[in-house]
Amino acid sequence: MGQKDIKLLWGRSGNRCAICKIELTQDASSTNSTFTFGEQAHIVGEKEDAPRGKSQLDQKERDSYHNLILLCPNHHTTIDRNESDWSIEKLHQIKSTHELWVTEKLSETIDRVKLAKSTILAGIVDNAVTLCNLDNWHGWTSFALATDPQWSRDLPENTYKFRQKVISTIWPKEFDEFKRATITLSILLNQAAQTFMENSDLQGDSYIPFKFYKRIDPNPNYADDVKRYEQWLERCYSTIYEATKAANWFADVVRDYVNPMFFVEEGKFIIEQGMKSITDLNYYSELLEFTEEEKAKYPEKIFEIEDNALSR
Ligand SMILES: [Zn+2]
Ligand SMILES: [Zn+2]
Known part of the structure; x- marks a missing residue:
């Protein structure tokens, strides 16, 4: 996964889970009571045999920002355990709604420049x-x-x-x-x-x-x-x-x-x-x-x- 894709994903997600909006951290070592470790989940699965993995997308496309959604560990597990409730289309929908929510919430100018x-x-x-x-x-x-x-x-x-x-x-x-x-x-x-x-x-x-x-x-x-x-x-x-x-x-x-x-x-x-x-x-x-x-x-x-x- 490229650093640019990771940066975009975290930035545009406002460092929050796209489903429950809990605040997340990227640093596994600093996980404490205030922050949950964030997971960069694949929308179309990372591999053919992963959840939602059947697709024409190549490896690079699978790992790109457009195919990733930022989630807390709980929601990552939820979507991977129940594919029929959490389809590829639904996850794309959730991601764009969430990113829109983030842009509306944040004091736009400052964070856009920073991102x-x-x-x-x-x-x-x-x-x-x-x-x-x-x-x-x-x-x-x-x-x-x-x-x-x-x-x-x-x-x-x-x-x-x-x-x-x-x-x-x-x-x-x-x-x-x-x-x-x-x-x-x-x-x-x-x-x-x-x-x-x-x-x-x-x-x-x-x-x-x-x-x-x-x-x-x-x-x-x-x-x-x-x-x-x-x-x-x-x-x-x-x-x-x-x-x-x-x-x-x-x-x-x-x-x-x-x-x-x-x-x-x-x-x-x-x-x-x-x-x-x-x-x-x-x-x-x-x-x-x-x-x-x-x-x-x-x-x-x-x-x-x-x-x-x-x-x-
Ligand atoms: Zn969550
Ligand atoms: Zn997964």
Whole structure:
């Protein structure tokens, strides 16, 4: 389910159950006596064999805002247990009546503007999930951090697309940290991709390193070339570490600003770091995060590093 769909659903439902109008929360951990956990129920079922599941709709349509209705757990159970009383048409009817009730109730201007702004943020989050491969962070970084690293063909291009989207975003001004974390992620991930692309070739569906020290045999500069190659590898790895810190920061701000449940089940983004010494063959899972002091300096810090590199 996309963050944009979730945002629209909660916003237009006024955070209330469409049937009983009880107030709901999105945050499973903060459920207490005053708030009930809200459930994003599918109108046409999520799968063919789910309640009300027989339909021509594809998965994307089933998970879209238009096919979701916000309900309390009780009413979700009620509609799923008794399909004949709660048809697809009836649920659509209930949803639109409820949304109309919400617009009439709410002080319109304020909430409309707020919803429009948070929909912008949610759209960025959806782009980040797909273009930055957030839902497979551990997977893609394991390949990219291997002794013989690989990047899948689409990833460098997608990180570039994300960077372009971030550049062209018109930011609502009250979301400063969200903006800084997103820009930082887009730049650092793009840097990791660029660094790898400096010295790699496309083979099939993956980019793999060009081992220039093997270019000629015998190579009179072998030792120097190996050293240069290893230095480049180090830069590849360290740019991925920095991008991982940015991804964790980004997920934190998404939880703060957009959806408290964002990647809560999967947890933080971790990466595998290789052998720490020659006798140690284990891999270590590591959680990399910026400190608060570091966060305060991003993304400006990146521009300073770039300026210094240029003036050298
Ligand atoms: Zn209810
Ligand atoms: Zn259901």
